[in-house]
Amino acid sequence: xxxxxxxxxxxxxxxxxxxxxxxxxxxxxxxxxxxxxxxxxxxxxxxxxxxxxxxxxxxxxxxxxxxxxxxxxxxxxxxxxxxxxxxxxxxxxxxxxxxxxxxxxxxxxxxxxxxxxxxxxxxxxxxxxxxxxxxxxxxxxxxxxxxxxxxxxxxxxxxxxxxxxxxxxxxxxxxxxxxxxxxxxxxxxxxxxxxxxxx
Numbered sequence: 633x634x635x636x637x638x639x640x641x642x643x644x645x646x647x648x649x650x651x652x653x654x655x656x657x658x659x660x661x662x663x664x665x666x667x668x669x670x671x672x673x674x675x676x677x678x679x680x681x682x683x684x685x686x687x688x689x690x691x692x693x694x695x696x697x698x699x700x701x702x703x704x705x706x707x708x709x710x711x712x713x714x715x716x717x718x719x720x721x722x723x724x725x726x727x728x729x730x731x732x733x734x735x736x737x738x739x740x741x742x743x744x745x746x747x748x749x750x751x752x753x754x755x756x757x758x759x760x761x762x763x764x765x766x767x768x769x770x771x772x773x774x775x776x777x778x779x780x781x782x783x784x785x786x787x788x789x790x791x792x793x794x795x796x797x798x799x800x801x802x803x804x805x806x807x808x809x810x811x812x813x814x815x816x817x818x819x820x821x822x823x824x825x826x827x828x829x830x831x
Contacts, residue, residue: 642790643808646698653763654701655754657770658685658708659746664794677820684710690823691815692728704729705753707746709737751778758785773799
């Protein structure tokens, strides 16, 4: 397995014409990001709603020449009514997320539907061979059986995670690991310079 926290967004040896799908545990990502950010402000290219979502259009990897990302799923939950849910969905769509999945949640509790929906979609698309490469954005060890099941379907797995809270077992189960903090904590200028496989 590659060294953890590599600067490569995706494996450098992807074959041209490969298809990928992205599955983002947005609720967990936002919570971890908020803990790491502390009292600091996020870079201007990062959209952040505490405990709900964090994302940057730089994370869409839309210009990666060797791999087409056919769909980006983003799973999160928010307190409030249907208008609040729709507002978060619209913000995510404006950030380039084609398939936002926003659920209502009870105060102080994580939404179980986030994890279950992510796992169901990722595995069902793997079984249908809708992608060659799954990009899971999350670091919880609870996803270990999911990664093993997706690998058994013959799909490759890229794990994007923040260093905080990353499960070592989950990292070992992935084919490639990228520290998404290199996007979410970086300036736009440094990201535009890009890792080697971004060009």
